[in-house]
Amino acid sequence: MNNLITFSDRLSKFLMVVAAAWAFGLTFLIMLNIIDRELFDGVAEIVTASIVIIVFLQAGYAIRSRSMLRADFLVKRFSPQLQKLLLGFGYILGAAFFLMIITGGWEESVLSWVENEFEGEGALRVPAWPARWAVIGGSAIALLNYLVLAYIDVFKPEYLDSEMDSEASEN
Amino acid sequence: GKLEAKTITIRIASGHPPTVVYAGLMKSFFQPELKKAIESKTSHKVKFIEGYSGSIVKVFDTFEGIQNGIVDVGGFCFCFEASKLKMHAFQIMLPFGTMDPVKSVAIASSIYKQFPSLEKRFQKFNQTMLARIGDGGYNLGTNFPWKKVTDLKGHKILGAGLNLNWMKQANVGIIAVTDGLPGWYKKIQNGVAEGGIMFPSAWGPVFKLHEVGKYYTEIGFGSITWHALNVNNRYWNSLPPEVKPIFKEVAARFELLTGSHNKTAYDWNMNWLRKNITVTKLPDSVRQDWAQKLAAWPQKHANLLEKEGLPAVKILNATLVAAEKQGYKWPVRYVVK
Amino acid sequence: MFELNIAVVLVVCLVFLVAIGVHIAVALGMTSALGIFWILGHDANAFRTVQVMLAAKAYEGIRDYVFAVIPLFMLMGEFIGKSGAITDVYRGINSMLRRLPGRLAIATVVGNALFSFVTGVSIASAAAFSRIAYPEMKRHSYHKGFALGTVAGSSCLGMLIPPSVLMIVWGILTETSIGKIFLAGVLPGLMLMALFILYVLAVALFKPEMVGGGSEVKEEEIDEVPPSQFFTSLIGIVIVVVAVLGGIWFGLFSPTEGAGVGALLGLVLAIIKGMRYREIIDSILSVGRTSGPILLLLVTAALYSNTLAMTGLANAIESLFLESGIPHWMIIGVMVLIWFALGMIIDSISIMLLTAAIFAPIAVKLGYDPLAFAIIGIIAIEAGLLTPPFGLLVYTVKSAIHGLDPTVNVMTIFKSSTPYWILMLIGMVLIILFPEIATILPKLLF
Ligand code: NA
Numbered sequence: 040m041n042n043l044i045t046f047s048d049r050l051s052k053f054l055m056v057v058a059a060a061w062a063f064g065l066t067f068l069i070m071l072n073i074i075d076r077e078l079f080d081g082v083a084e085i086v087t088a089s090i091v092i093i094v095f096l097q098a099g100y101a102i103r104s105r106s107m108l109r110a111d112f113l114v115k116r117f118s119p120q121l122q123k124l125l126l127g128f129g130y131i132l133g134a135a136f137f138l139m140i141i142t143g144g145w146e147e148s149v150l151s152w153v154e155n156e157f158e159g160e161g162a163l164r165v166p167a168w169p170a171r172w173a174v175i176g177g178s179a180i181a182l183l184n185y186l187v188l189a190y191i192d193v194f195k196p197e198y199l200d201s202e203m204d205s206e207a208s209e210n
Numbered sequence: 211g212k213l214e215a216k217t218i219t220i221r222i223a224s225g226h227p228p229t230v231v232y233a234g235l236m237k238s239f240f241q242p243e244l245k246k247a248i249e250s251k252t253s254h255k256v257k258f259i260e261g262y263s264g265s266i267v268k269v270f271d272t273f274e275g276i277q278n279g280i281v282d283v284g285g286f287c288f289c290f291e292a293s294k295l296k297m298h299a300f301q302i303m304l305p306f307g308t309m310d311p312v313k314s315v316a317i318a319s320s321i322y323k324q325f326p327s328l329e330k331r332f333q334k335f336n337q338t339m340l341a342r343i344g345d346g347g348y349n350l351g352t353n354f355p356w357k358k359v360t361d362l363k364g365h366k367i368l369g370a371g372l373n374l375n376w377m378k379q380a381n382v383g384i385i386a387v388t389d390g391l392p393g394w395y396k397k398i399q400n401g402v403a404e405g406g407i408m409f410p411s412a413w414g415p416v417f418k419l420h421e422v423g424k425y426y427t428e429i430g431f432g433s434i435t436w437h438a439l440n441v442n443n444r445y446w447n448s449l450p451p452e453v454k455p456i457f458k459e460v461a462a463r464f465e466l467l468t469g470s471h472n473k474t475a476y477d478w479n480m481n482w483l484r485k486n487i488t489v490t491k492l493p494d495s496v497r498q499d500w501a502q503k504l505a506a507w508p509q510k511h512a513n514l515l516e517k518e519g520l521p522a523v524k525i526l527n528a529t530l531v532a533a534e535k536q537g538y539k540w541p542v543r544y545v546v547k
Numbered sequence: 548m549f550e551l552n553i554a555v556v557l558v559v560c561l562v563f564l565v566a567i568g569v570h571i572a573v574a575l576g577m578t579s580a581l582g583i584f585w586i587l588g589h590d591a592n593a594f595r596t597v598q599v600m601l602a603a604k605a606y607e608g609i610r611d612y613v614f615a616v617i618p619l620f621m622l623m624g625e626f627i628g629k630s631g632a633i634t635d636v637y638r639g640i641n642s643m644l645r646r647l648p649g650r651l652a653i654a655t656v657v658g659n660a661l662f663s664f665v666t667g668v669s670i671a672s673a674a675a676f677s678r679i680a681y682p683e684m685k686r687h688s689y690h691k692g693f694a695l696g697t698v699a700g701s702s703c704l705g706m707l708i709p710p711s712v713l714m715i716v717w718g719i720l721t722e723t724s725i726g727k728i729f730l731a732g733v734l735p736g737l738m739l740m741a742l743f744i745l746y747v748l749a750v751a752l753f754k755p756e757m758v759g760g761g762s763e764v765k766e767e768e769i770d771e772v773p774p775s776q777f778f779t780s781l782i783g784i785v786i787v788v789v790a791v792l793g794g795i796w797f798g799l800f801s802p803t804e805g806a807g808v809g810a811l812l813g814l815v816l817a818i819i820k821g822m823r824y825r826e827i828i829d830s831i832l833s834v835g836r837t838s839g840p841i842l843l844l845l846v847t848a849a850l851y852s853n854t855l856a857m858t859g860l861a862n863a864i865e866s867l868f869l870e871s872g873i874p875h876w877m878i879i880g881v882m883v884l885i886w887f888a889l890g891m892i893i894d895s896i897s898i899m900l901l902t903a904a905i906f907a908p909i910a911v912k913l914g915y916d917p918l919a920f921a922i923i924g925i926i927a928i929e930a931g932l933l934t935p936p937f938g939l940l941v942y943t944v945k946s947a948i949h950g951l952d953p954t955v956n957v958m959t960i961f962k963s964s965t966p967y968w969i970l971m972l973i974g975m976v977l978i979i980l981f982p983e984i985a986t987i988l989p990k991l992l993f
């Protein structure tokens with residue numbers, strides 16, 4: 040179990056780093072496009088597709104590092120047992136949410152690859168499959184991380200000291 | 211039993227606000243006429259849940275919304291389905307067609323009759339076409355004055371997608387920019403774009419593009435029928451059988467109205483623009499010349515589609531003939547083999 | 548009306564889930580799933596549709612060029628913030644304007660207004676200023692809540708000062724000239740800025756401990772900034788802002804492109820200020836961590852507002868207004884209440900999509916000036932972004948400072964933001980009473 044958590048933590052962090060680098064890379068693409076508008080076509084289309092990919096690459100890490108936004112003003116007054124229960128409930132809902140995105144979207148994602156689906160036609164045809172697969176892949180990591188959080192917070196608080204948790208509290 | 215009276219709820223939506231002609235006609239004509247017809251001919255009641263202006267689905271995912279059934283009836287543009295409805299934009303592939311929306315709708319209607327594969331294609335996406343929707347004729351609005359085609363070189367021009375080929379394929383030398391219509395104002399204001407291929411209603415009163423682009427040139431790219439009003443199949447099959455023909459009948463009237471309404475509105479909107487900004491008309495010789503430059507494109511595009519197994523050659527030829535039957539004379543008689 | 552019951556359940560369900568501490572994005576997403584399932588007739592087919600719709604919105608919900616401004620402006624804020632340039636400027640102002648109480652908070656309000664000229668997205672301002680201004684105010688022993696409330700409150704100016712996404716959407720939905728709405732927003736924006744500054748001054752006078760009073764003398768001894776360092780930083784920041792703002796206003800680039808340019812100029816400034824490889828990587832990763840939660844929230848907020856629209860809430864509201872015999876001012880009051888309430892749970896653009904096309908024609912029929920009404924609507928919707936339980940700006944601020952100060956409670960920020968949204972409502976009432984505040988500039992210039 041410990042190994043699985045370590046693996047998923049490292050994967051989540053790796054994807055977040057990729058997303059961060061990607062966003063940074065966009066600044067250069069945008070700058071080049073401003074300097075010479077005729078250099079490439081379809082920067083807007085690339086940026087548009089990129090934003091979907093960036094969000095879903097970041098999703099797993101956002102969840103695992105406990106950066107997802109929540110209101111705790113009421114919960115704090117409850118007993119520790121009830122807090123644990125509610126926390127677990129929330130994580131299960133989160134896992135269910137991302138599971139439904141996967142079950143509802145994988146067919147479309149396969150089709151986007153098989154049928155060469157693309158977005159935009161005027162300036163540049165951007166293939167749809169990278170963003171569609173980012174949604175599915177990112178949701179899978181998000182689902183996994185909700186399960187990991189549920190496991191740690193409800194059953195195994197001793198894992199609280201794992202790599203990710205200590206790092207998250209540093210930042 | 212079958213004749214039991216019920217309330218039929220119709221969730222009707224479009225990514226565009228009712229200020230855009232076709233969405234406006236959905237709200238002001240299709241809805242009340244359908245309600246009136248069903249309630250007078252059957253014992254059922256009709257109730258609408260409206261989702262205009264993208265409040266349920268955006269312009270680019272209305273088609274998918276109908277497919278999924280979150281929308282029962284939706285109006286959408288083929289321009290946002292370049293990948294899924296490649297063949298349906300056939301009128302775009304023959305630029306400088308008729309500027310008369312009534313004729314445009316009639317041409318489209320005759321092609322759909324000759325090629326049932328077009329309507330059948332929608333079944334793959336779990337929906338049935340109720341009506342085709344015609345648009346006003348396309349011209350070019352800009353934030354700079356121009357006289358010759360060469361003046362356009364190097365300028366950033368907005369389009370809906372495929373129609374940008376009217377410039378790109380003629381080697382006008384424009385830089386193509388795409389965005390949903392609501393984004394155009396800011397793009398032109400910001401200089402990200404300097405003009406766009408658009409019909410007069412949107413350039414003027416509806417999207418106020420005349421505020422940032424003071425020049426509108428009547429080029430006559432053509433009036434295109436490339437929107438549709440579709441219904442989700444599961445919803446369609448759940449309707450009482452006596453209601454379906456009423457739907458079809460009102461939809462047919464709606465289809466014709468998109469033509470005749472746009473025709474009347476075109477003159478009104480052009481006059482409106484003349485009062486507010488500089489409107490010029492491209493001389494016929496320039497239009498002729500431009501069409502000549504595009505003469506090879508229909509064949510080129512048809513070849514691509516044929517490779518994918520679509521009957522592009524037959525459909526484009528049938529479209530050329532259908533337009534001529536409507537009394538339209540092509541500035542260049544495209545040859546597609 | 549059955550669907551209307553669903554709408555009520557959806558609102559109650561969302562508030563409940565948020566209150567018991569479920570991640571807000573998940574609460575929005577799962578409430579939407581429940582709503583779609585219910586609306587579609589809760590059978591097996593409906594469950595399938597729910598999944599397909601969630602997947603479709605996950606892909607389409609954020610697939611928009613405009614959303615890229617968020618991570619890019621966050622990068623700009625991060626680079627400028629970590630470079631120490633803002634610190635220099637704040638310290639410089641601090642020693643120059645010694646007599647002005649609450650100067651850092653005032654600078655935050657003014658700076659935010661300036662930043663608003665660039666972004667048009669209040670979330671971006673809130674995120675950037677949390678990073679730029681908060682550490683400074685904290686260092687000067689400002690009350691944490693007061694400092695963050697000021698950041699959240701003043702970032703609302705973003706939508707009122709042109710260019711603003713809300714103004715453009717409003718113009719399109721209601722067929723009002725966008726150019727005129729832009730001009731109509733200028734004076735109300737400046738008026739609100741003035742009200743915010745007066746509030747900060749009042750706090751500084753009557754509760755000096757909120758603005759670090761007492762510890763000030765000691766700090767000024769440490770805080771002397773060499774003039775050369777101060778001017779390098781000041782000029783650097785001015786160049787970034789003028790380039791980004793000027794570039795957008797003079798049509799060189801779009802807001803998204805402006806954000807990209809701003810991020811790169813911010814990086815250049817950071818390097819000039821001595822930032823090196825390791826810190827640059829840190830800044831990039833930091834944005835990777837903080838932008839994710841906000842963007843996910845936007846995806847699910849769009850989903851939720853689509854689901855509310857599926858219930859027919861809009862139609863119900865329209866018939867409620869037109870068929871009732873209630874007095875005019877009360878109708879406007881109800882509209883404002885609805886905006887304000889919706890602002891607590893969903894994002895501004897979604898609210899506008901749901902309401903503007905219904906409310907604006909009614910208001911015009913009642914004799915209200917369309918331009919003044921546009922500004923009234925935008926203020927009411929923006930004020931809702933500061934109120935619990937959903938107040939997007941407050942959560943943005945909380946998320947942006949997570950690394951700096953994880954101990955700050957969301958409720959503390961909500962509490963300190965309260966005076967700001969009250970001031971916004973006061974400003975709004977002033978415009979209802981004197982529509983000229985909004986209409987005079989457009990009348991003069993058009
Ligand atoms: Na689509």
Ligand code: NA
Nearest residue numbers: 663667705708
């Ligand atoms: Na702004």
